[in-house]
Amino acid sequence: MTPMGDPVPVRPPVRIANCSGFYGDRLSAMHEMLAGGELDYLTGDYLAELTMLILGRDRMKDPDRGYARTFLRQLEECVGLAADRGVRIVANAGGLNPAALARAVRSLTEKLGVAVSVAHVEGDDLLSRAEALGLGDPLTANAYLGAWGIVECLTARADIVVTGRVTDASVVVGPAAAHFGWRRTDFDRIAGAVAAGHVIECGTQATGGNFAFFARDFPDLTALTRPGFPIAEIHADGTSVITKHPGTGGAVTTDTVTAQLLYEITGARYANPDATLRVDSIELSADGVDRVRISGVRGEPPPPTAKVGLNTLGGFRNEMTFVLTGLDVEAKAGLVRHQLEAGLTVRPAEMDWTLARTDRPDADSEQAASALLRCVVRDPDPDVVGRRFSSAAVELALASYPGFTTTAPPGDGQVYGVFTAAYVPATEVPHTAVRPDGTHVDIEAAPQTLALADLPAPVLPDAPTPGSTRRVPLGTIAGARSGDKGGSANVGVWVSSAQQWAWLVHTLTVDTVRELLPEVADLPVTRHVLPNLRAVNFVIDGILGKGVAYQARFDPQAKGLGEWLRSRHIDIPEELLA
Missing domain, CATH: 3.30.70 (Alpha-Beta Plaits)
Incomplete structure (x- = not known):
């Protein structure tokens, strides 16, 4: 962790925006973000577990493919605008073939006559070594890299950096670390950027998209016609403010940010190759209209192993x-x-x-x-x-x-x-930054690591005194967001007030969830408690069979699982419904 006496350089916050939450997201978003206001960096997340399978099949047909081609379509319209505005672009659209995407970007910008420098990050593709690493004979085998290859490319003055399978938050952590000159052991600051990156990496899910309380908070549904994409204003100490361009649709509130923080996580520790984010340390506060501050974030050294999809x-x-x-x-x-x-x-x-x-x-x-x-x-x-x-x-x-x-x-x-996840020693995963001049720089594994372990049970508020109740849907007071994690799923549930939290944490137990969701009655279910967010997160193992593409249930990505839980009726104290 950062020493308490370590001075923090006084620099203005860096404005890092998102323009893609998945391969197939709004094509016009890159232009909207570049034209909508001041930015320093524009990032895009194009990869998901299912996307890597799709790209793997593309690569089987043509070895020069395997990347997100929509990224090139966006650049064709927008790269000139980005250059004029001095906005640098970082995206994981390289998929299985970041070198080929970098070549395609160079060809495109030369054809357009736009002078930009292009770099890429590689090393995540372990397919040629899969058998030696004990990974079997898969179609794709990609380790989740961190941010320091991106940092190296940006330090070498790259205007556009494309990567393969880095973690979703890394495209945000890299620009922040490069901008402020963070060290690799600045775990609190890095974890702060991981939190901000996790919030904005799914695009408009942070600004009202897929939001449990949309009917309550957006009575005029025209406000959600085209939600604006999110921006993270990250400060030198790792704190951040989540916002969006003025005049765009949707909203940024503590509830929309909470919902995204709970998306596809497990417990109080959220592992990342650069730092482990202590989700239980996150504090949220309103900072004005469409502005939510993320502070108090603590980080720990990353785990010694790398996840491989x-x-x-x-x-x-x-x-x-x-x-x-x-x-x-x-x-x-x-x-x-x-x-x-x-x-x-x-x-x-x-x-x-x-x-x-x-x-x-x-x-x-x-x-x-x-x-x-x-x-x-x-x-x-x-x-x-x-x-x-x-x-x-x-x-x-x-x-x-x-x-x-x-x-x-x-x-x-x-x-x-x-889809399955495996883990290999991080030292076994090559991580290479290919600078704009073509030189290769090897990125060493994290100098300090810490194995993941369960945290002591947090202190809980006293259970509320029994009183009169009414049987209504859980979603009357609780929000939820759910998603897939390989063959498993997570459901994060949160409430807004301390009184509601005291009831929720003592009521919504594993046994209660099994009762409310009969489909999970015989599956392993783990509950994680996050008091700062007034949330409980449930991980349900095996509900999606062998992953998204296996389609074991009609909702193969578990996107509606949280809404099913919210629709179930439960006895809620009358005073919480007032």
């Missing part, structure tokens, strides 16, 4: 959804299931059935009278889940339950991927 091709999948209308829904489901399974000459390796009772009795529309029966099949042989499965399903059209229909005709089997 592995994508493998798991086989082929297909699905059919049958529409069951009116009476005898359960019997209709039983009939078509029996018929389809009996009609398959070869049974797929996996066959999952899910009946969604979306029907209502005495419904006033046919749609409201209908339920959905979904059948998902997986097998190593594409023919088993393709032609054979589809033919068996189609043959039932005139021979099954009354009112037989499906949501779509059957198709061919599609390849699916399996």
Whole structure:
């Protein structure tokens, strides 16, 4: 940690903005951010676990591909504006091929006649060493690098830095560390930038997008037509203010920032290759309209291991959804299931059935009278889940339950991927900055590390005195955000007041969550308590099977899991509902 007497250089805050939260985000966002106000850096996060699988398949077709091509489309319109405004760009759009993207950027800027210097960061791709590192034979194997390759490129005066698989926050940490000249052991300051980076890396999720209380906080829905992308004003001591350009949609509030801080985390320690962020240390406070200050952040040395994301091709999948209308829904489901399974000459390796009772009795529309029966099949042989499965399903059209229909005709089997995370010693992962002049600089592993460990249980407020309650949805007072972590999911739940927090932390236990969400009743569930954020975070292992592309459930990324939890009814004290 930073020594207490270490002087902090007096420099103005650095303004670092985001223009992409995923591969496919708003194409115009780069121009909006550059034209909307003053910035020092513009960053973009284009990578996710599923994206790496998509890019891996791209690279199989063409070894010169494997990067986010939309980044080039954005640059074609915006690189001149960025150069004119002196805004430097850092993005992980390089995916599996950052060197190829850097070459493409140079070719583009030369064609446009815009004089900018381009650098890239590489070393994360461990595919050629996967077997030697005990990682098997995956399609992709990418370690999560930190920020210091970006720092080296920026110090070498690069205007555009593209990377492969760095952590989402690293594209923000790198510019901040380069701007202020932080040392690698300035863990509190680095962790502050990690927190800011985590808030803005998913774009408009920090400014009202996917926000639990949108109906309460945005009664005029036009305010959410196009939420503005977020900006982090990071100070030399690691504190920051999250904001957005004036006049843009959405809002930045302590609730929108809390929601994003809880997104896809585990416990009180949030590991990063440069510093471990103590999430339990974060303090949020309003700093004016659309301004939220993040302070009090503590950091620790990073863990000695590096996370490696592995994508493998798991086989082929297909699905059919049958529409069951009116009476005898359960019997209709039983009939078509029996018929389809009996009609398959070869049974797929996996066959999952899910009946969604979306029907209502005495419904006033046919749609409201209908339920959905979904059948998902997986097998190593594409023919088993393709032609054979589809033919068996189609043959039932005139021979099954009354009112037989499906949501779509059957198709061919599609390849699916399996994501797993592995860990290797950080010293085994090369990390190379390729400067604008083409020279390569090796970035050493962190000089100081600390293995992750559980923290002592935090001090909790006293449980509230029992009183009169009302049975209402949990979301009446609690917000939530959920997301995927490989085959697992997290659900972060928070409240706004100290009184609500005293009730929530004693009420929303693992057993309560298992009761409210029957789908997780038999799965490992871990609760993490974060008093500063008045939040509890639940990690549910195995709910997504073998990862997003496996599609074990109809919500394969668990994005709606938190909203399901909020919709469940629970006894809440009357005084908290006033």
